[in-house]
Amino acid sequence: MISPTIAELRAGRLPAxxxxxxxxxxxxxxxxxxxxxxxxxGVIVETEAYRGPEDLASHARFGPTKRAAVMFxxxxxxxxxxxxxxxxxxxxVTGTEGGGEAVLIRAVAPLVGLGEDPKVGRGPGKVTRALxxxxxxxxxxxxxxxxxVAPAVRVPRGAIAVGPRVGVAFAGAWAAAPxxxxxxxxxxxxxxxxxxxx
Numbered sequence: 001m002i003s004p005t006i007a008e009l010r011a012g013r014l015p016a017x018x019x020x021x022x023x024x025x026x027x028x029x030x031x032x033x034x035x036x037x038x039x040x041x042g043v044i045v046e047t048e049a050y051r052g053p054e055d056l057a058s059h060a061r062f063g064p065t066k067r068a069a070v071m072f073x074x075x076x077x078x079x080x081x082x083x084x085x086x087x088x089x090x091x092x093v094t095g096t097e098g099g100g101e102a103v104l105i106r107a108v109a110p111l112v113g114l115g116e117d118p119k120v121g122r123g124p125g126k127v128t129r130a131l132x133x134x135x136x137x138x139x140x141x142x143x144x145x146x147x148x149v150a151p152a153v154r155v156p157r158g159a160i161a162v163g164p165r166v167g168v169a170f171a172g173a174w175a176a177a178p179x180x181x182x183x184x185x186x187x188x189x190x191x192x193x194x195x196x197x198x
Contacts, residue, residue: 003111004152009034009041012150016076016143023049023094023101026075028181030092030103031160034111034152037131042108042121043153046182046189048165050091052100057171060100070139071100078147080128080138087125090133092142092149106166106180109188111152118187159184166191 014033019026027049034041050058050071059068059081070079071093079091079102095101108114108121114130121130128134133147142148161184168175182189 004034006036006039006041006112009036009112009150009152010148013143013148014150016074016141019075019092019094019142020096021075021094023051023099023103024179026092026094027103027179028160028162030105030149031181031183032151032153032155034150035090035105035108035127035131036112036146036148036150037133037137038146040113040131041111041152042114042127042131043111043188044105044107044149045109045186046105046107046191047180048104048106049179049181050102050104051177051179052095055171055177056174057165057168057177058100058102060102064100068100071102072098075099075101076142078137078140078142080133080135082135083125088128088134089124090128090131090137107182107188107190109186120188122188123190155183159186 027047030044053060060071064072074097075094077093091102091104093102121127162178165180
């Protein structure tokens with residue numbers, strides 16, 4: 001497969017309206033898309049949906065705090081936060097204003113400027129390191145500038161799996177909610193438990 005150039009990806013940039021849908025729809029549809037930052041790009045192969053204030057695994061459960069207020073804005077904006085004081089995590093706000101929804105990008109596969117190691121973006125902390133993302137990109141509009149999402153690779157029919165999110169056991173019944181989506185058997189996916197074909 002010949003990788004697209006950054007210019008070719010930029011020409012296919014997804015508009016803000018694409019993200020202004022239900023978080024579960026967007027989380028699934030992001031698989032196979034490229035997350036582009038500057039001269040680097042990775043194919044999104046794993047995501048998690050966070051559904052709003054009622055979702056006890058979501059930052060939105062505390063309302064529009066200083067950190068999470070961006071989640072209550074319109075879809076198509078980046079939400080980047082520090083996890084456990086170590087890893088920066090990249091999310092994309094979805095839905096309409098006031099919804100409090102976002103998609104965590106859990107894993108990307110190398111596409112442009114990331115070498116060939118499938119492990120380079122295997123996990124949300126590695127995603128931000130590989131693509132040189134940080135809290136400096138928090139609240140960036142994905143419809144403009146050098147940080148954006150574009151279609152890149154078609155995921156084979158029947159290759160999308162769904163299961164519980166990772167590391168949210170504290171969230172009670174929400175911990176078992178099937179809100180993680182991944183490209184089945186892809187070498188860049190970070191976790192493989194709880195498979196259900198879709």
